[in-house]
Amino acid sequence: MSGEPNSPSKKSPAPVVEVRSLLVRYGGAPSPTLEEISFSVPRGSVYALLGRNGAGKSSLVRCLLGQQKATSGACFLFGEDVWKRRASLMSKLGVVPEDPDAPPAMTARQLSAFCAKLYPAWDASSLEARLARFGVPAGTPYGSLSKGQRALVALALALASSPELLVLDDPTLGLDAVARRAFFEELVGELADRGTTVLLTSHDLAGVEHLATHVGFLKDGRLVLDEELEALKGRFRRLRYANEQTEERTEYGQELAAFDAVRVKVRGWGVEAVVSNYGDEEFARFASLDGVVDAEASSLSLEEIFIAIAGETPAGRKS
Amino acid sequence: MKAFAAVFAREVAERRMVFLVGLCCGVPTLVASAFHGWNTPGNADVRLLAASVGGLALAVALALLYGGSMIPGETAEKRISFYFSRPIPAAAIWAGKLLAAVFVSFSAGFLVFLPGWLTGPAGARALWGVDLRAGQAALAGLALVAGCVFAAHAVVTVARLRSPWVALDLLLAPALVLLGLLAVRSIARGSVFGYDGMQTLQVAAMAALAVVGAGLILATFAQVGEGRTDARRAHGAFSATFFGFASAAVAALGGYAFWCASADATDLEQLPRYVTTAPRGSWLYASGSLRGWRGDGAFLFDAASGRSIRVRGVYVVFSQDGTRAAWGEPRFGFFEGKNGRWDLHVADLATGRSSEVELEPGSGGWMVLSPSGRRIAVRKFGSLAAFDVSDAANPKQLAVFPLPEDGRSLGFAGEDTLLLIPRYRNSAHHNDLVSASLEIAEFSLSSKRSRLAGRFERETMPFTRLSADGRFLLGVRRRQDAENTSVLTLHEVPSGAVVATLAEGFVNVQARFLTGNRIAVAGIAGASAKLLFFEGEKGWGAPSRSVDLGPALRIVLGGEIAAGRVAVALLPFEGSPAAAHRASKLSIVDAANGSVVSHADGLVPADRFGWWNSSVLPPAEAGVPWTSLFLDADGRLVRLDPATGSRTVLLGKGK
Numbered sequence: 024m025s026g027e028p029n030s031p032s033k034k035s036p037a038p039v040v041e042v043r044s045l046l047v048r049y050g051g052a053p054s055p056t057l058e059e060i061s062f063s064v065p066r067g068s069v070y071a072l073l074g075r076n077g078a079g080k081s082s083l084v085r086c087l088l089g090q091q092k093a094t095s096g097a098c099f100l101f102g103e104d105v106w107k108r109r110a111s112l113m114s115k116l117g118v119v120p121e122d123p124d125a126p127p128a129m130t131a132r133q134l135s136a137f138c139a140k141l142y143p144a145w146d147a148s149s150l151e152a153r154l155a156r157f158g159v160p161a162g163t164p165y166g167s168l169s170k171g172q173r174a175l176v177a178l179a180l181a182l183a184s185s186p187e188l189l190v191l192d193d194p195t196l197g198l199d200a201v202a203r204r205a206f207f208e209e210l211v212g213e214l215a216d217r218g219t220t221v222l223l224t225s226h227d228l229a230g231v232e233h234l235a236t237h238v239g240f241l242k243d244g245r246l247v248l249d250e251e252l253e254a255l256k257g258r259f260r261r262l263r264y265a266n267e268q269t270e271e272r273t274e275y276g277q278e279l280a281a282f283d284a285v286r287v288k289v290r291g292w293g294v295e296a297v298v299s300n301y302g303d304e305e306f307a308r309f310a311s312l313d314g315v316v317d318a319e320a321s322s323l324s325l326e327e328i329f330i331a332i333a334g335e336t337p338a339g340r341k342s
Numbered sequence: 343m344k345a346f347a348a349v350f351a352r353e354v355a356e357r358r359m360v361f362l363v364g365l366c367c368g369v370p371t372l373v374a375s376a377f378h379g380w381n382t383p384g385n386a387d388v389r390l391l392a393a394s395v396g397g398l399a400l401a402v403a404l405a406l407l408y409g410g411s412m413i414p415g416e417t418a419e420k421r422i423s424f425y426f427s428r429p430i431p432a433a434a435i436w437a438g439k440l441l442a443a444v445f446v447s448f449s450a451g452f453l454v455f456l457p458g459w460l461t462g463p464a465g466a467r468a469l470w471g472v473d474l475r476a477g478q479a480a481l482a483g484l485a486l487v488a489g490c491v492f493a494a495h496a497v498v499t500v501a502r503l504r505s506p507w508v509a510l511d512l513l514l515a516p517a518l519v520l521l522g523l524l525a526v527r528s529i530a531r532g533s534v535f536g537y538d539g540m541q542t543l544q545v546a547a548m549a550a551l552a553v554v555g556a557g558l559i560l561a562t563f564a565q566v567g568e569g570r571t572d573a574r575r576a577h578g579a580f581s582a583t584f585f586g587f588a589s590a591a592v593a594a595l596g597g598y599a600f601w602c603a604s605a606d607a608t609d610l611e612q613l614p615r616y617v618t619t620a621p622r623g624s625w626l627y628a629s630g631s632l633r634g635w636r637g638d639g640a641f642l643f644d645a646a647s648g649r650s651i652r653v654r655g656v657y658v659v660f661s662q663d664g665t666r667a668a669w670g671e672p673r674f675g676f677f678e679g680k681n682g683r684w685d686l687h688v689a690d691l692a693t694g695r696s697s698e699v700e701l702e703p704g705s706g707g708w709m710v711l712s713p714s715g716r717r718i719a720v721r722k723f724g725s726l727a728a729f730d731v732s733d734a735a736n737p738k739q740l741a742v743f744p745l746p747e748d749g750r751s752l753g754f755a756g757e758d759t760l761l762l763i764p765r766y767r768n769s770a771h772h773n774d775l776v777s778a779s780l781e782i783a784e785f786s787l788s789s790k791r792s793r794l795a796g797r798f799e800r801e802t803m804p805f806t807r808l809s810a811d812g813r814f815l816l817g818v819r820r821r822q823d824a825e826n827t828s829v830l831t832l833h834e835v836p837s838g839a840v841v842a843t844l845a846e847g848f849v850n851v852q853a854r855f856l857t858g859n860r861i862a863v864a865g866i867a868g869a870s871a872k873l874l875f876f877e878g879e880k881g882w883g884a885p886s887r888s889v890d891l892g893p894a895l896r897i898v899l900g901g902e903i904a905a906g907r908v909a910v911a912l913l914p915f916e917g918s919p920a921a922a923h924r925a926s927k928l929s930i931v932d933a934a935n936g937s938v939v940s941h942a943d944g945l946v947p948a949d950r951f952g953w954w955n956s957s958v959l960p961p962a963e964a965g966v967p968w969t970s971l972f973l974d975a976d977g978r979l980v981r982l983d984p985a986t987g988s989r990t991v992l993l994g995k996g997k
Contacts, residue, residue: 085571111429116427122420124421129352
């Protein structure tokens with residue numbers, strides 16, 4: 024996982040997804056929607072692309088699916104330029120769009136029959152079984168289903184082709200807790216069975232946290248973070264301590280310089296800080312500093328890390 | 343192909359109810375017909391007509407609906423991503439959807455039409471007067487439906503995708519239409535004859551439809567292939583492709599129009615129509631085939647300098663001094679908005695410039711220039727008007743005279759006097775015209791008075807020509823005999839009194855005034871060509887010399903190529919003009935001694951129609967340029983040197 028583009032080489036297999044210097048600019052917009060984005064997704068990983076509304080996630084997904092041409096840069100799937108080879112590459116993909124786009128008049132069964140003509144390994148029986156598990160009627164027109172049911176049908180359609188890559192564009196947006204849970208459970212099952220590579224965007228950080236192996240944060244069109252989730256969570260900590268002024272340290276927070284603090288709050292009882300470069304040895308030295316009293320470090324959830332980095336909740340609420 | 347079939351089948355299946363609607367719509371026609379009495383006269387025709395109207399209406403309505411919704415509608419509603427996130431090539435999405443729209447619309451319309459057709463009149467093929475076979479009708483219907491699908495697609499793309507490209511659409515669409523019309527107008531105006539212009543418009547309309555159709559096919563393909571789910575980019579790809587293609591087509595048309603319009607007289611390939619020479623000077627009027635589709639063109643051409651002026655009219659008149667020419671040009675109709683009217687053009691042959699004079703003559707043919715070319719008389723229906731065109735840009739009206747009737751020719755006798763003389767008629771049934779048709783009227787431009795100056799003795803309607811000096815009229819009356827011979831008489835001007843009978847019993851009779859107060863008369867008598875010379879000093883009553891030129895069925899009398907020497911071509915047979923021309927023999931006859939010198943074969947005096955076209959004969963002058971101009975058998979205009987017999991090709995590229 025790297026922020027720099029990796030050229031596909033003969034020795035190492037090409038990453039499933041590779042984005043190189045992607046720039047997307049719309050008409051008269053003053054700044055680009057996506058600015059020089061580069062990242063890659065290795066085979067078997069689950070890459071969660073996070074960002075606020077309008078951060079450019081959907082534009083990035085459309086470019087990744089070959090549905091939209093970037094202003095500059097390129098996207099590669101399985102080492103091939105997706106803009107040029109979209110049709111053939113799509114046979115290896117399962118896609119769940121943000122907005123349901125299947126023809127409203129078609130039933131899930133008709134959609135399955137349509138897709139069966141297009142995919143070489145279409146598994147209609149597994150689709151029917153999934154729909155039965157979800158409790159979604161296969162004979163009801165797509166447009167008559169609830170939003171949650173439409174998302175589940177879309178997931179079932181995406182999985183029925185046994186894809187090598189799943190692209191999920193905020194699939195649980197607007198779903199209730201039950202539908203969201205059913206969606207993620209099915210996804211976890213699929214990953215456990217086949218190890219499919221997944222790229223998903225989501226606002227549901229709690230749901231994503233249990234799935235994702237890698238995380239990318241989009242902020243104002245820039246990829247500000249691109250990392251394995253475990254590493255990310257390993258280097259982010261919340262530190263709490265009481266601080267006594269000494270001759271050497273006359274300001275609060277100065278002692279946190281070694282941890283790359285991203286947020287520092289001074290409270291009545293002391294200091295609370297979120298740091299992005301935590302290490303046990305550094306923490307031991309920190310705790311023994313003159314003036315640092317009762318120092319403790321605790322882990323952060325993905326949502327807490329997101330808030331610390333973005334300064335906002337994923338949905339845009341100021342923290 | 344599998345992906346295309348899947349998309350096509352899906353789109354058709356989703357709209358399968360429309361077929362049922364089509365069948366249901368066809369039934370009322372039969373039911374209503376049954377109530378009216380199934381076998382009553384004309385009922386079958388009514389059934390067929392109702393079925394046709396109903397079928398067409400449903401097909402067009404569906405085509406507009408589906409054309410507008412299938413691709414641009416789904417793009418605007420962001421549902422087209424369903425196809426693009428699946429292994430379906432863009433071409434399959436494009437073709438599958440649009441062909442499905444055409445198929446469903448056409449089929450539904452056909453189902454409405456089917457019952458009425460099956461029970462309609464046996465063998466009926468004609469609908470609204472258009473005789474179409476079933477296959478042709480089906481193709482025409484299919485083309486109409488496809489056109490509606492693509493047109494609706496284009497309109498909805500512009501209206502719903504809401505991209506800034508709409509500004510370009512609104513700017514370029516009318517601009518290209520205007521430029522295309524200008525180019526077509528230029529091509530159509532280049533034609534001398536109106537029917538060619540009309541054919542050009544018809545072909546242009548078909549070509550425009552083809553260009554728009556091809557442009558829409560390419561543009562919709564680019565829209566789907568390049569725009570995909572991006573509405574702005576889809577619109578951009580559509581507009582750029584369509585207008586790029588249409589602009590290229592308009593540019594090509596404009597280039598073609600420019601290429602056609604920039605032709606000059608030297609580009610004339612053959613001169614099968616008219617060559618009319620100026621009485622003096624080296625200018626002539628020539629028309630013939632020109633480069634370009636059904637191209638023809640007419641020019642004033644200076645044989646001395648090679649300059650030419652494009653003329654968009656058939657009839658050109660020259661002044662007797664050869665300094666001016668005038669002609670009428672029809673207004674084309676669009677832009678000017680005055681279809682069917684004519685503008686008068688006057689050219690100053692000394693400078694080679696022409697100007698448009700806003701006199702609007704009733705037709706292009708009935709006008710005459712004064713001997714100096716400074717005045718022009720135009721006979722419109724019901725009036726005769728004379729203008730001073732010394733300054734062509736500012737014509738001044740000199741006089742207007744009411745005319746009781748049509749059917750007369752004009753001639754200037756000097757600068758101030760106009761003669762209205764009986765007009766050429768060549769069929770016997772004009773004998774019952776009133777006697778007034780044979781009167782000669784004289785108009786004074788200075789006093790603005792007119793008077794009845796003379797009359798012709800009425801036998802049949804005469805064919806008259808005025809001498810350039812206004813002293814004589816030559817009249818030809820056709821006899822009602824088996825050989826269809828004519829009588830040529832010399833008359834005094836303006837009284838019309840007969841001075842002498844110059845020839846009798848001639849067929850194809852012609853005459854020229856020669857220097858030395860002489861007249862040459864040519865004709866065919868008894869399958870033999872005759873040439874008679876008359877001298878005024880010896881009295882006009884009998885020819886001073888008669889020359890028998892040998893067997894011929896037609897004769898063309900040229901001019902006085904050298905003092906006292908007249909060119910004359912003999913054509914051995916009739917019925918095949920080209921072959922007769924090739925087999926013709928040119929002779930130069932000396933009036934003084936009657937000697938005949940034969941020249942190269944296949945040459946005919948260029949001004950062969952001058953005797954028929956102009957109401958005033960050229961002045962008697964020897965060796966002036968027009969007398970040495972001839973048309974060869976390959977349709978080229980050549981100058982013949984009478985002394986050496988050498989010829990120089992001036993116009994035409996030959997066969």
